[in-house]
Amino acid sequence: MRKCMHVKSDAVTKICCIGDLCADLILPYGEVKQHLSDLKQGNVGHSEVKLLQGGTCGNTSAVLGKLGAKPYFVTDLCGDKTGRALRDEMTAAGVDLSWSIENPDKANMICIAVIDENKERVIFPWLPPGSDYPRFSAENLSRIPEEELLVFSGGMVMNNDPASMNAVCEKTEALKRAGSTVVFDLNVRAETYGMNPERRAAYDRMISLCDIVIGSGIEEFTAVTGALQIEDAVTILARNGTAVIARDGGNPVLIAEQGQRFSVPTEEVRPVQTIGAGDTFNAGFLYALKEGLDIVSAAAFANGIAAYMISTPGHLPVPSDIEERLARARRTGAECRNALR
Numbered sequence: 186m187r188k189c190m191h192v193k194s195d196a197v198t199k200i201c202c203i204g205d206l207c208a209d210l211i212l213p214y215g216e217v218k219q220h221l222s223d224l225k226q227g228n229v230g231h232s233e234v235k236l237l238q239g240g241t242c243g244n245t246s247a248v249l250g251k252l253g254a255k256p257y258f259v260t261d262l263c264g265d266k267t268g269r270a271l272r273d274e275m276t277a278a279g280v281d282l283s284w285s286i287e288n289p290d291k292a293n294m295i296c297i298a299v300i301d302e303n304k305e306r307v308i309f310p311w312l313p314p315g316s317d318y319p320r321f322s323a324e325n326l327s328r329i330p331e332e333e334l335l336v337f338s339g340g341m342v343m344n345n346d347p348a349s350m351n352a353v354c355e356k357t358e359a360l361k362r363a364g365s366t367v368v369f370d371l372n373v374r375a376e377t378y379g380m381n382p383e384r385r386a387a388y389d390r391m392i393s394l395c396d397i398v399i400g401s402g403i404e405e406f407t408a409v410t411g412a413l414q415i416e417d418a419v420t421i422l423a424r425n426g427t428a429v430i431a432r433d434g435g436n437p438v439l440i441a442e443q444g445q446r447f448s449v450p451t452e453e454v455r456p457v458q459t460i461g462a463g464d465t466f467n468a469g470f471l472y473a474l475k476e477g478l479d480i481v482s483a484a485a486f487a488n489g490i491a492a493y494m495i496s497t498p499g500h501l502p503v504p505s506d507i508e509e510r511l512a513r514a515r516r517t518g519a520e521c522r523n524a525l526r
Contacts, residue, residue, distance in 0.1 A: 198475050200249060200256040201284070201334045201360075203326070203353060204242025205319045205341035206275070208267050208295045209460065210311075211235040215302035237500050238274045239296055240319075241339040241372050244461045244501060248468030248490075250279030251503045254475060257281045259329055261319035264289035284328040292316035304459045310377060318344045326356045333364035337471055340372035343387050345379070350387035357394050366474075370467055371400040373408040380408055397480065398422055399470070401432040401463050415439060419446075428480055432466065438484050447521045449484045454496035461501050466491040476511060482518025486510060 213232040220230040238247060246258040262272060262285045271293060275282060292315035298306045312318070321342060342353045361367060369391055378384070388409050392398060400406050406418035416439070419429045423441040431439040440447040469490030473483035493504045504510065 199334050200254055200471055200475060201259065201329060201336050202242045202246045202249070202256055203259045203321075203329075203336065203338045203342060203356070204245075205240035205339075206238075206243035206258070206260040206262070206271055206293070207240040207319075208271060208293055209237045209239030210295050210297045211237060211460070212297060212299045214299050215304070216300070218302060236295075238271050239298075239461070241341050241370060241464055241467075242337070243271070243275065244464035245337060245339075245370075245467045245471070246280045247275060247278040248461075248465050248494075248501050248503060249472060250275070251501065252468065252472045252490075252507065253279065254468075254472050255279060255281060256471075257284045257329075259284045259326060261285075261291070261321065261325060262287040263291045263293040263316070265292040265315070267293040267295075286325045286328065288325075290315075294318060298460055300460075304456050306460055308374070308377065318346070320344070320346055320349045321352045321356075322349065323352055323355070326352060329356060329360070331359050331363045334360060334366075335368070335471060335475060336360050336365045337368045337370075337467065338391070339370035339467075340374065340388075343378075343384050343391070345381065345384055347383050347387075350383070354387060354390045354394070357391065361394050366396045367394050368397045368399065368467075368471065368474075369395045370463070371398065371405045371409060372463075373400075373405045375404070375408045385409075392422065392427070393425070395427050397428045397430065399430045399432070399467065402434070406431065430470070430480070430484055432463065438488060440481055440484055442480050445525065447481045447525065449481060449488060449517070449521055451488050452492035454492045456495040457498055459495055462491050462495045465494040465501060465503075473511065473514060478511065478514060479518060481521050482514045485517035485521070486514035489514065 216232040246256050249256040258280045264287050294316045295311045297309040300306050403415050410418040410421045412418035415431050419431050419441045422429045429441040437448040437450050466487040469487035470483050473486040
């Protein structure tokens with residue numbers, strides 16, 4: 186199959202995200218520990234538990250909506266009170282849910298995020314009574330038109346349900362045949378979901394369809410390639426012409442494209458939050474592709490959007506100076522490419 190390395194600038198290009206939507210229950214464990222310590226000096230502080238819209242594809246779609254991309258989001262839409270609240274929040278962010286089918290009898294899952302002293306988080310998926318992981322079928326993917334789209338999905342569709350994983354792969358194959366560009370975030374979370382033979386096979390199948398694969402940290406890349414170094418994992422994933430974007434915290438983003446390697450610097454910022462940083466990167470990257478930027482420039486733009494998000498209070502905030510940032514990202518991308526010449 187062909188490997189399309191970027192999306193040409195075109196006002197009719199549609200972005201379609203397929204994946205998870207959940208509620209994130211944020212437990213500020215690190216902050217509470219600090220408040221308890223501060224009490225010894227007579228300082229009184231407090232923290233709040235928050236319930237926010239979440240999910241890899243949910244967050245990515247929400248940020249795309251806030252950027253003005255008008256994305257379509259296809260998810261296993263739940264009909265309980267939490268599901269309806271999530272639906273309304275996504276719609277308010279500018280996300281089109283008309284390609285999703287609501288399951289009125291299903292309750293939304295919740296991800297419990299425990300935030301430590303360094304703003305890092307550990308995620309614990311929790312299934313309240315009547316809830317389940319997002320499941321996909323030919324029926325709830327049937328509204329997606331089989332035409333040329335910019336398609337995004339992530340590892341949370343690889344949910345250990347063989348029928349659900351197969352449905353997503355089959356739909357992606359159909360979209361690929363129709364000329365779509367496929368971008369996939371590994372988002373493995375093997376420590377939570379494992380990597381049984383069925384899930385590994387589904388990953389291999391999806392990766393074989395991808396034009397662009399995105400991953401974060403050696404843990405994700407090792408889980409799907411067996412390599413112990415990011416550079417080696419990137420080499421394995423890029424063998425068939427797939428472009429690979431490897432994020433590694435505050436280190437430069439490594440990009441493999443058509444036999445070349447590029448390094449895109451990240452911005453140094455003081456983080457006030459980290460949940461949704463990778464999802465914000467995804468959204469910035471997709472938005473930049475839609476605007477006609479090449480992969481390296483799109484990664485530079487995504488770095489800036491993610492840096493803004495983690496250093497700015499609020500839920501998935503986006504900057505207002507988008508055009509200036511796109512222009513700067515084009516310059517940065519050109520500089521990164523010229524560095525190899």
